[in-house]
Amino acid sequence: MRPTGWIAGATAAVLVAVGAITYAVADGDASGTRAPAADSADAGFARDMAVHHQQAVEMSYIVRDRTEDVEVRRLAYDIAQTQANQRGMLLGWLDLWELPKVSPDPPMTWMGMGDMATGEDGSLMPGMATDTEMKRLGTLNGKRAEVLYLQLMTEHHKGGIHMAEGCVAKCSVGVEKRLAQGMVDAQQSEIKLMADMLAKRDATARD
Known part of the structure; x- marks a missing residue:
């Protein structure tokens, strides 16, 4: 079994690289292109x-307490921290581009x-869990919570990869584009890791 701690390290390089050129994005890209349209x-x-x-992030904090x-707690923490940081960058770019956060x-x-x-039932985009699934996760404990979380997050990552691609x-x-490619690479690795974790629990990803 591969340790989950490497995930945070792998994504940290992406986050640092992105943060280093945040100010360039205020004027578009480092190449000098204009800010994108709404x-x-x-x-x-x-x-x-x-x-x-x-x-x-919400799903990961739910399972951490279940x-x-x-x-599983380490994986959930890694995912929550990474995706919260990336979310902040995405919203920050919209601010820098002076574009609305809602369309x-x-x-x-x-x-x-x-x-x-x-x-x-609240599933807004590919891979997102429904409201019912999120509520159910919050009612489970132990192995049952772990399995549902790993199944839901696998689907969530597959949808996220589709969007990032x-x-x-x-x-x-x-x-x-570089951040998106970093998401693809990291989440593909996490899907493989979660498949191993599900197998340890006599379970598989959902079809």
Whole structure:
């Protein structure tokens, strides 16, 4: 089993690199391009991923209080800290670009998925847990909570990777594209780790 502590270290390099050029983003990108438009992929990704990340943070804090398992608690802490920091960057860029944090368009419009992104029961974007699933997680303890968390977070990461890959393909601000690629790499690794953790608990990811 691989230790989960490496995840925070791997993402720290991405966070430091992004923070080092935050001020350049105030004027667009370090290359001198202008700040993106409100309906751009850059703005859409920043808004939607901030919402997506917020649920991952909430989910991770829920399971932290529902289990005593050190491995799961460490993973949850790593995910919560990483995604909270990244969420702050995304919202900070919107401020620097003087763009609204809320759009009248449906989520995922920037990816051409506005008509199909919003699901039922509070699941706003691909991979997001429903309100019912979040409530259920808060009622479980021990192994049952661990398994549901790992299953929900695996799905959450798959949806996040899809969105981040969309930004890599469509975004124009270099630093944001690099952050998105860092999300893809880190979350793919975490999915593999969570598959191992589920197997230890005689469970698998949901279809």
